[in-house]
Amino acid sequence: MADDKKLTKRADDFSAWYNETVLRAELADYSPVRGCMVIRPRGYGIWERMQHQLDTVFKETGHENAYFPLLIPESFMRKEAEHVEGFAPELAVVTHGGGKKLDEPLVIRPTSETIIYAMFSKWVQSYRDLPLLINQWANVVRWEMRTRLFLRTLEFLWQEGHTAHATEAEAEEETRKMLNVYRDFMETYMAMPVITGIKTESEKFAGALRTYGCEAMMQDNKALQAGTSHNLGQNFAKAFDVKFQTEAGDVAYAWNTSWGVSTRMIGGLVMTHGDDNGLIVPPLLAPIELVIVPIWRTDEDKVRVMEAAEKIKTSLTGWERRKSGKLRIHLDNREGIKPGAKYYEWELRGVPLRLEFGPRDLDANQCVLVRRDNRVKRTVTLESIGEDVADLLSVIQTDMQVAAYERREANSVRGGISYDDFKTLMEGKGGFVYAGFCGSAKCEQEIKEETKATIRCLPDEEFRSAVAPTTCLKCGGKSVAEALWAKAY
């Protein structure tokens, strides 16, 4: 931050730009503990809107919220072999309580499968108890080596859905359904298009049968896994004895799923939409959608402009829209700060629409609306201000989504790329590469070592290339699936 006022430009140092934007837009701050962060009101406000929307859909799809404890007996973590292996390196463990060493150490949850399925085994007796559809909003702790605000912190907030079903097919349907819930949310609300698909064995959740994910492309052309959904099969049911009596009278293990999205999505939002002036929040998730900046020169003007600005705010606040509820408006009536300074400040904070209103506007019964996403100014009459603001916000939402989609496609490569060209691309600007994969973990591992790119997923059908690749990107052998390759966060 050589110049106090200007952000580092994305093109100069994307990583520095991201950190500065998050800090200066007051989304979050560093905590006294390494790797932890404080989510500030402007960041938490976005999270609350994300939570509200997702929670609504979770309930519409039949899930109920519950809360399971933070502390998990260490022995629980050991009951599922892959699970313990996957999470052991990043566990935080409580060894003392009340001044005494504990008989059994307690793990701070890195995720709650173990405690939840232990409880499910008590609650599930009969096929009539199924499906059991539970969600919890919680914090989890994973002791990561390197951390970044929102993207990877020791503690983060998320939701984790956990379900139990009578059949494998039902569990698979649930897994896919919730993946699509995430996808819809990310596209519609975050204006962040994603590629959905299945994870390879090496990227799969520890303990799952199959893992599906949503992958978004950030402005540095790296991939961000924004949500995952797991078909757990009967792995945890067997480990925690989640059994039920079937309609026919047999005893069977339940089929489980789990799925989650976290505050990491806020990082995704920043890196999808931000520009060199700071944050840009899509209207549907913006805690403030419209900021009114009054302008005056003389004391008389100040009085009448402020009075009229208050009126505009009141009349607009009454506007109710289908998806986004009442208009969320802030009137910046601070004195002693020039309008220009306010513009920069609210732009940095990402408020999608600004209304400028001064004496000239008052006399002409008009105001100036300025879009955050493309900075286009428009003078509109106050007669129809409600419609205009609502329309513009909706257009901004759509335009942001389209822009993000077009950027992703412009940086995606399909249809035949040599391994040499692939390496060059990954050393340079990066991007999404759709290419054949022979299915061997060896090829996957070698590519990772040589280029740092990984298979983000084997994309779902609608994202696959028109002509399926026939040979493996690495070994040239027969391709068994089309893979999406990219460097990832």
Place this chain on the structure above:
RNA sequence: CGGGACGUAGCGCAGUCCGGUAGCGCACCUGAAUGGGGUUCAGGGGGUCGCGGGUUCGAAUCCCGCCGUCCCGACCA
């Protein structure tokens, strides 16, 4: 855990080589003017110089130890 940089006011830094009254910019407070894209002037408040020990008449500065942060590598929503 390895390599590098750093720790001085809320933030960003200078001062450290060569020991001698702790400074600058921004932010903050007061007042006046200013106000359609980052306002100006005047006045003001704020510091265990990361922590502990040592050398010295005297340490932000030299020596030893520790702690912490950031960046780069091995792990990851």
